[in-house]
Amino acid sequence: AQSVTQLGSHVSVSEGALVLLRCNYSSSVPPYLFWYVQYPNQGLQLLLKYTTGATLVKGINGFEAEFKKSETSFHLTKPSAHMSDAAEYFCAVTSASGQAGTALIFGKGTTLSVSS
Amino acid sequence: EAEVAQSPRYKITEKSQAVAFWCDPISGHATLYWYRQILGQGPELLVQFQDESVVDDSQLPKDRFSAERLKGVDSTLKIQPAELGDSAMYLCASSLAGTGVSEAFFGQGTRLTVV
Numbered sequence: 001a002q003s004v005t006q007l008g009s010h011v012s013v014s015e016g017a018l019v020l021l022r023c024n025y026s027s028s029v030p031p032y033l034f035w036y037v038q039y040p041n042q043g044l045q046l047l048l049k050y051t052t053g054a055t056l057v058k059g060i061n062g063f064e065a066e067f068k069k070s071e072t073s074f075h076l077t078k079p080s081a082h083m084s085d086a087a088e089y090f091c092a093v094t095s096a097s098g099q100a101g102t103a104l105i106f107g108k109g110t111t112l113s114v115s116s
Numbered sequence: 117e118a119e120v121a122q123s124p125r126y127k128i129t130e131k132s133q134a135v136a137f138w139c140d141p142i143s144g145h146a147t148l149y150w151y152r153q154i155l156g157q158g159p160e161l162l163v164q165f166q167d168e169s170v171v172d173d174s175q176l177p178k179d180r181f182s183a184e185r186l187k188g189v190d191s192t193l194k195i196q197p198a199e200l201g202d203s204a205m206y207l208c209a210s211s212l213a214g215t216g217v218s219e220a221f222f223g224q225g226t227r228l229t230v231v
Contacts, residue, residue: 004158036222041224042224043120043207043209043224043225044159044207044209044222046219046220046221090158090159103149103164103172104149104159105161106159108156108157108158109157109158
């Protein structure tokens with residue numbers, strides 16, 4: 001079975017400060033890991049994903065995440081927060097099987113607030 | 117740019133009534149997912165289709181929920197009868213194949229309120 005734990009349901013930062021959103025996963029098979037962003041009353045948009053290869057992955061809007069197998073973590077970072085980054089962020093995992101039955105399993109989400 | 121279309125965007129219904137949601141995936145996407153997102157929570161899978169076949173409906177409350185994708189293209193999710201606890205955002209997503217190999221694209225969702 002797979003699961004995702006997002007540490008901290010709410011993170012507040014100042015504009016220009018470092019953003020760090022934490023995600024730990026549990027998986028008995030090699031995982032594929034994702035970060036999605038959701039704005040109010042909208043669907044989810046993919047920020048970045050890790051499948052295989054380079055463990056540091058870069059996504060849209062200046063976000064990046066590093067896959068650390070030894071720590072079972074996939075934390076999301078951005079060097080300098082912008083007001084437009086305020087949103088809900090979800091970490092998700094799926095198995096690396098490539099088969100049809102590989103739906104995403106999401107964490108409970110972290111709300112990011114950015115103050116000026 | 118291709119999008120996953122969902123309708124309606126918002127729905128208010130009385131408990132014990134029937135309600136249906138529609139999803140049109142991105143053209144050519146064989147895999148379609150319905151997720152339920154309760155306020156303040158992450159999305160949870162209800163049902164997954166590969167073409168017209170159900171791949172996973174283990175979390176679908178089958179006594180009141182049903183889903184179909186008759187021609188392997190668009191899909192309908194139905195609730196009958198609706199209960200107060202069904203109030204949530206219902207998200208549809210599609211991908212070329214399983215999300216292990218291809219990105220899942222999400223629609224804007226249907227916000228259901230049961231009164």
